[in-house]
Amino acid sequence: MQNIPGFILGIFRDSQRGALQMFWTATCMSSSRHGPNISSPVCLLPATAAMHHSEADSSLLIYMGAVVLYGGTILYRAKKNCVEKATSFSWGLLLLLASGVLCFATLRSYLGLSLFSLMCFLFCIYTSDQALLPVDHKAVLITGSDSGIGHALAKYLDSLGFTVFATVLNERGAGAEKLRQSCSDRLSVLQLDITNSVQIKEAYLEVRRKLQGADLWGVINNAGVLGLPGDGELLPMQSYKQCMDVNFFGPVELSKAFLPLLRKSKGRLINISSMAGGIPMPGFAAYGASKAALSMFSGVMRQELSKWGIKVSVLHPSGFKTCIQGTPEIWNKEERTLLENLMPDVKQDYGEEYILKMKMALNAMQFLSMSDLSPVLCDVLHALLAERPCGLYTPGKNAYKYLLIFCYSPLWFYDFCIRKMFSTSDMPSALRAAEKANKNL
Incomplete structure (x- = not known):
């Protein structure tokens, strides 16, 4: 002893x-x-x-x-x-x-x-449930591999021995060239705009040709756009339509195109949604609605495709530093578009000062976001290779915590927590004027 x-x-x-x-x-x-x-x-x-x-x-x-x-x-x-x-x-x-x-x-x-x-x-x-299947050069298609999560994921899976089909918006761009230089011969770069039906069909035919009768194990819908965060009343309809086209309709059409190959392999369909797709967050009316649609689509497909042996997972990442936030040039362009399309009374009530400060949320996002993408990469790997993958993954800081608060606490408490998370002293012009008038009474 x-x-x-x-x-x-x-x-x-x-x-x-x-x-x-x-x-x-x-x-x-x-x-x-x-x-x-x-x-x-x-x-x-x-x-x-x-x-x-x-x-x-x-x-x-x-x-x-x-x-x-x-x-x-x-x-x-x-x-x-x-x-x-x-x-x-x-x-x-x-x-x-x-x-x-x-x-x-x-x-x-x-x-x-x-x-x-x-x-x-x-x-x-x-x-x-944690036991992983062998890689064995399994073939995987990833959308949105120009930068961010898709780019890192293509490199990561290639380094593990997967056969990767990395689709990019511009096959001659810097992101595509970096993949060609840094990855093995198993990785193929394909041109694909997921809002273009013709390019989806061409990508499907090219993948089938390169597989030469082998199986396609996984499809990862990663491509997405954020747009300019702002109050839902202020966002132009074009922002809603663009988010739905890229974040929802594109992944749905691409999934439908490649499901016959996944049915043959009994493989995996993985959709990268967002924390904003599972819980309401101020400033993300367009983006959150499109990601919520993708999450619901994923849940329904998980139920329907189980009879074919296809396993479907969706990820709700929190904030990570990727190119989805855009650049100052893109922000300024979207800001001008927003101001040009506002009704005069709406513009007067909110005030131009309030509207111009909305893009400050993007700077705050960059500051609060994580630069280490490994939580997302590891969850995608688990969804690809686990014998019994999870239906939902929540990688990143606070992603699971706020989902729990939203699901199991009163809405007033959740709203209180979210207001603390997105606390700001900025107020629309009409509200500032009313508050000032009340103080003078």
Whole structure:
């Protein structure tokens, strides 16, 4: 027992000693009331204590052996299968081991061991979802690979041994050229504007030709646009239409085109939606509506395509630094378009100063967004290769937290949290004037 850490052994022995002390007190009280009795268990207490310590040591050895064997097996499987959801997995394993300690310290030996074994079995069922299939040069199509998540994803999957079809908006652009230079011969760059039906058909035929009868394992709808964030009343209809065309109708048409190939391989359809597609967020009326449509489409397709063996997943990433936010030149152009299309009374109520400050939200987004894209890449890999992938992934800071608040708390509390998240002192001109008038009364 010398090799067992003293503080762990102390916990177990203290619990046993506590039980023995209670037993000693009860028997002493019994002896004082009824007189001494040489056959009383009190006379056997030293032997009983030794027996209890022996049983505690034996039980502790069994527990520690089970913990080491089980924990080592789980960690080996995690390393072997490259489980990327390391944080939740590690916390789950730690919680399981802590519950084993609690079972031993508070329950009888065999009852505690039985309960711990049951928890190990349930955790085994959970971790079986984390087992990843081999890559084996699986073929994957990725849209929007010019920059951002799509570009990083194309490089990442190529480095893992996938056969990658990276579609770009401009096959002669800088992003396409970087992919050709930095990736292996397994990666093919394809021209594709997902709002162009002709180019979707051409991409489908080109992928089929290059596969030469092999299977297409995955389609990843990543391409998207953000537009200028702003109050929904102010955004021109063109912004709504553009977001729906690129973020929803394009992925739907592309998915429909490639589903026959996925049906053959029983592969994966993965859609990159957004945190704004799962919860309402001020300033994202057009973008959020289009991503919410994509998320709902993903959920319905997950249900409908399961009979064909196709697994569908959707990602709701939080803020990551990508080119989707655009550039100052694009912001200024969209700002001019917005001002030119506003009704005079709307423009007067909001005020030009308020409207011109809307693009400051993009600067705040850049500041708050994460530059490390690995949470998204790891979740996409899990969705591609897990035997039982999740239907929904929420990579990034606060993505899951705000989804939980929206789903399980009163709406007033969610609105309060979102106002804190997007807090600003800017007010429309008409509201500022009314507030000033009220103060002067």
